[in-house]
Amino acid sequence: MSLENSTHRPLRVRATMRDVADLSGTSLKTVSRVINGEENVAQDTAEKVRQAAERLGYRPNFSAGSLRRSGGKTKTIGLLLENIANPFSSSLHRAIEEIARKHEVIVLAGSLDEDPERERELTEAFVSRRVDGLIVVPAGDDQSYLQSEIDSGTALVFVDRAPTGVAADTVVSTNAKGAHEATMHLIHHGHTKIAYLGDYATIYTGAERLEGYKRALKENKIAYNPDYVLQGYHSPEEAEIALRALLNRPDRPTAIFASQNLVTIGALRALHHSNLQHRVALVGFDEIPGADLFDPPVTLVAQDVLAMGEAAANLLFSRLNGDTSAPKHVEIPTTLNLRGSGEIPAK
Amino acid sequence: MSLENSTHRPLRVRATMRDVADLSGTSLKTVSRVINGEENVAQDTAEKVRQAAERLGYRPNFSAGSLRRSGGKTKTIGLLLENIANPFSSSLHRAIEEIARKHEVIVLAGSLDEDPERERELTEAFVSRRVDGLIVVPAGDDQSYLQSEIDSGTALVFVDRAPTGVAADTVVSTNAKGAHEATMHLIHHGHTKIAYLGDYATIYTGAERLEGYKRALKENKIAYNPDYVLQGYHSPEEAEIALRALLNRPDRPTAIFASQNLVTIGALRALHHSNLQHRVALVGFDEIPGADLFDPPVTLVAQDVLAMGEAAANLLFSRLNGDTSAPKHVEIPTTLNLRGSGEIPAK
DNA sequence: TTGAAAGCGCTAACAC
């Protein structure tokens, strides 16, 4: 255990293959062969090289190799998420990481926070590092700028939200269907005054889910009431405030469909604040860890995040392996998990 | 909107500075100057270069530049987490990302899953890409292999868990203190039969928290009962099964200290299953999103994950900016958030 | 203000 030089001052500059070659009395190319486990190196030559590498603390510079290597792969992909800290994003990240790992590929990740400019900046930062591919949850409403990256050979897959202005593999949940099912569920429990609580209206998933909600109302001849449709809330706090106001009105809704995980949390807080959590029904979209332990347990439309991440990553890697077929659009089914909050009857 | 070539077949290989120089009728070096925004380039020359770059869809290869650039920074750091999908890890990740972003640095991240071998593999993968620095939540019990990376100039900061066998900047929570406070809190509510439910016993944070728990018992002359100390559970499911068994015993505890977020979820499920959630007290370590909405609301020791991530990242960047002072050890205070589950009295 | 030449650390191609 050597703790002497712990001051972060480089003792020496990193050793290169040249250094290893000199120390082992071989050539650069021989070192390269040993490091890369190629055939046709004598046992003892290889051993000498390995010892020299060990002594110098040699670490191959993979990036330098990528420059010349045929194919030029960096074995690195980039992942653009809405917000790394959101459970949906981080679960997606994890699922993608698992597949990447099987391919010995590592993952760059970043948060976009619904900012189209950030989307372009991060894309550029990743492309500058020559990622082999990009998996994107788009923030802006125009991804046409990515066409030139596809043309240049960077694989591209969209996940969670369909892109605009570019055709590429896309993996999404059955958003409209899931929202339709959730709304139908509330209707079947006697509700007609059903509020919709959503994130920014411009987000793909929000629009799809609102569509499903509207269709369910229509199919049941329930008039669409714009006063019950609250959109533009990106945090639990914002959603809570908005819903509190609605709950204070005399014609308050008897049920709520919350179209996203953070918004669901906010909605639950608003209900608790007014002590209505056992009287107003709620179904949310997207799972929340421990939802079975809430008061009341929360009925949610679960997305199969694992399947989404795996599908996106597998599509990306099949492109990287040469698949040039037409862009694929994959829909991953959602599941309605009944737990209590969604089964509260009207009146 | 051009969707013609959407088949992921590279139309052309990526343009290089050489290509831009040829198209614009200038030299490589002039293009380099324009791309990097250097002085001393004639207005119209710069304009010609920019147009050529645009037409070719030129993207600088930052990695190639790093090879020759003095300092050789890749503006990339690596982050080794326990599990990217765990809310603690992803919040830490997010906090670090924010600081990195200010420095125009991007983040590679990976999950270790408590696997020491994975720790070394990922470190190697990141070092091979020549990250400027590494922020590590160590999984194994020996980080001495990282000394050579420090020596070679890679900045290194540990977070959440102190390393073994190497001295480097470290940021941790006040684990023992927080656990002590939690246990004291239960004792003050009349409990003497307090169970400890923990993750793998070998994990740094677990050991620290168990220490705090034990100290509180000792200070209050409560005999330490090994039957009440359940360790080795890494998922809610495992923790739930273990606690269920304990709750079925005649001498079951009247209070539980759960030392980690997933374990807390498992403990809550066990309590709910036996319908004891309002009779057995529980305090958990680490926040859980929506804990205020649980039944009952869950009293938790909150870690200041944002502060931890910021401190770790700031330490890393100050090293990258040349700070060679002795390794720093930072402790971030925890807060006990009283919400209900921890205030259930004994009997 | 511009450019030619060298070289970063590595792999490819081709000798021997």
Add this chain to the structure above:
DNA sequence: GTGTTAGCGCTTTCAA
């Protein structure tokens, strides 16, 4: 089996 040479895309150095 092993080594030499060129060159990946870029920055540095130095000259014009």
